[in-house]
Amino acid sequence: MKLARxxxxxKPSPTLALNSRAKALAAQGVDVVVLAAGEPDFDTPDYVKxxxxxxxxAGFTKYTPTVGIPELREAICRKLExxxxxxxxxxxxLVTAGGKQALYNFxxxxxxxxxxxxxxxxxxxxxxxxxxxxxxTPVIVNTREEDGFAPDPDAIRRxxxxxxxxxxxxxxxNPTGAVYSRAALQGIAxxxxxxxxxxxxxxxxxxxxxxxxxxxxxxxxxDLVPRLVVxxxxxxxxxxxxxxxxxxxxxxxxxxxMQLVQDQSTSNASSIxxxxxxxxxxxxxDTIATMVVExxxxxxxxxxxxxxxxxxxxRMPEGAFYAFADVRGLYGRSYKGKAITGxxxxxxxxxxxxxxxxxxxxxxxxxxxxxxxxxxxxxxLGKGLGRxxxxxxxxx
Ligand SMILES: Cc1ncc(COP(=O)(O)O)c(C=O)c1O
Numbered sequence: 001m002k003l004a005r006x007x008x009x010x011k012p013s014p015t016l017a018l019n020s021r022a023k024a025l026a027a028q029g030v031d032v033v034v035l036a037a038g039e040p041d042f043d044t045p046d047y048v049k050x051x052x053x054x055x056x057x058a059g060f061t062k063y064t065p066t067v068g069i070p071e072l073r074e075a076i077c078r079k080l081e082x083x084x085x086x087x088x089x090x091x092x093x094l095v096t097a098g099g100k101q102a103l104y105n106f107x108x109x110x111x112x113x114x115x116x117x118x119x120x121x122x123x124x125x126x127x128x129x130x131x132x133x134x135x136x137t138p139v140i141v142n143t144r145e146e147d148g149f150a151p152d153p154d155a156i157r158r159x160x161x162x163x164x165x166x167x168x169x170x171x172x173x174n175p176t177g178a179v180y181s182r183a184a185l186q187g188i189a190x191x192x193x194x195x196x197x198x199x200x201x202x203x204x205x206x207x208x209x210x211x212x213x214x215x216x217x218x219x220x221x222x223d224l225v226p227r228l229v230v231x232x233x234x235x236x237x238x239x240x241x242x243x244x245x246x247x248x249x250x251x252x253x254x255x256x257x258m259q260l261v262q263d264q265s266t267s268n269a270s271s272i273x274x275x276x277x278x279x280x281x282x283x284x285x286d287t288i289a290t291m292v293v294e295x296x297x298x299x300x301x302x303x304x305x306x307x308x309x310x311x312x313x314x315r316m317p318e319g320a321f322y323a324f325a326d327v328r329g330l331y332g333r334s335y336k337g338k339a340i341t342g343x344x345x346x347x348x349x350x351x352x353x354x355x356x357x358x359x360x361x362x363x364x365x366x367x368x369x370x371x372x373x374x375x376x377x378x379x380x381l382g383k384g385l386g387r388x389x390x391x392x393x394x395x396x
Pocket of ligand 1: 097098100244246
């Protein structure tokens, strides 16, 4: 079967693939500790569900404007002003089916063949492929764990070319959980300031913070706001992954372009989910706070547990819900007579023989690491640590 050439440049999402393999094993009755998912285990808050029930009962089940219902766009503007100090008008907001669609629409609306987008590694797996699907080229700037996974401004300067159309920032980041410091953000701002490109800030994990404050690029460089595209959504903060609710805010021409893409592809995000998102944004914040307290306890338990294992080292993440463990200390040891040489091989052994699902670092642009999500109960995390210990003990 002949398929489009553009598909040859992209790969299936390895996180989704590993997660479904682990879930398939679990469905067969195999006792798998699944630490591969990128979604909260908490249920969607009741007041959010109730708003969806009310919308259904009221017959709010028809098309809405592609851009989203006016009251939701207004609520998003209020949220951006309150939380991020950003002033956008509702016309600068597009409601999408998840942050993912916002990013996809952005790439389709802005990028041409030959254009480049700077992506910092380790990166969320979808960024480079979304750029490629638009015919453009992701330019990867590597970061170092000892710098808190923040990019070196000189490396950004070297990566910028006349073809650079955008830079993507993600703090707290997936897969590292790193939160950029003021200095790190200033470094990025200084590097891109003289260059005519857009800045995408993917703030999807902004509420999941364990230490100190989180700043955005707009806090350190207000002069760059006119070329800022904010992407966010309800999935992580409100445990609403399945509802598919996200949004983007940015310069009018960019948002209009993204709307055009959406007009001719999916039209509006679900009308019912929009009402639920409205309730989430207008509702109390204590459900988020409760989740964060629990995530912090899980983070401490799990990351400290990882660091107690000989050959595994893990930086304490300041945000999101991922432990990004450096497993290179296990390389060279052997399992069943075969030397360990990579994180993919290690992840496969871990799933097949020890029944723990994590995601190898290579697809995140960081070979040598395995990402474990800690969005599961402390009991399950403890069990996972026990099995990781079994693996370490089994290596020679
Ligand atoms: C960094 C990052 N951005 C965006 C998303 C998109 O999430 P959603 O489409 O559910 O809003 C994810 C989901 O895993 C993510 O990790």
